[in-house]
Amino acid sequence: MTAMETRIVAGISVPHSRLVERAIEHAHHAYEPYLFNHVMRSWLFAVKLAELQNVAHDAEVLAVGTLLHDITLNDRFAGPRRFEVEAADLARDFATDAGLDGRRAQLIWDSVALNSTPSIGLYKEAEVGLCTTGICFDVVGLKYSFIPSSDVRAIVAEFPRLGMKRKMTSCFCHIAKTQPETTYDNFVRDFGERFVPGYTVPSSVDLVAAAPFDE
Known part of the structure; x- marks a missing residue:
């Protein structure tokens, strides 16, 4: 398997593929600024935690799931299901339209649907667990001591909390x-x-x- 190209964002080495760039572009247009920054920080924290803990994972699945996890979180949300499930369907559609197979698209669905249920998400597949951890790191400080403070500061400086x-x-x-x-x-x-x-x-x-x- 050919190694994926990478690039540096806020000091973190992240995957650089057309799929990831499309997800970032979609997120940038879909979110208001504070939420775009939140999903970017969550993704970077998840990637860094994976590196520090040596967790093997599908880097594109982790990126898409984390970047799109709050796609329905806004003051226009009208259901009818809980916002995480509505977002999960949209994220899976994005993945399927991009050509991902059923297993990878389902991992993205699980990552999004369980993003606010760490009592389940943390014990799922690596991609789901990392997505959950990165999000919870940014929202409630889960595993805050795991990432060096200099890395945390660099990520927050690049993507302020607003x-x-x-x-x-x-x-x-x-x-x-x-x-x-x-x-x-x-x-x-x-x-x-x-x-x-x-x-x-x-x-x-x-x-x-x-x-x-x-x-």
Whole structure:
């Protein structure tokens, strides 16, 4: 197998292929600036973590999954399914249209669909686990001590956060307010309960109790 060409972005060696460049171009046009910077940082953190931990993986799959994982996270999101699943379908379509086979496209789907469910994503295939870790590194500081601080500073300097905490919270609250039925079993519920007046969703306790069986 021929080694993939690479280039340096914010001090990190990343794959340089037409597929990766197309994903970056698509992300750049689809996202508002703070989210574009978030997915770029997440990708770079994932690549660096893979290097530091010597994790073999499909570099193009990791790139596409990480770069497109928040493609539906905006204040226009209208469901009907949770935003990660809607995004996963779009990312898989992108991969399929680019000629990727079913297995690689499915890995991208899993990476996107599970990006905010680390209790599952971290234990999936290497590409899914790395995508999850890179995203969680940027959002909540997962494995923050693993990457040298100089590398973290270089990545953030190249792709500034641009008020991400506040802007991402606003997006999550929009979803909790307008599509609460997509949030009852995922982390967006936390934002609804904390910030959205009148937010209410079904409890798993009630769902079990109301199941249409005698016992």
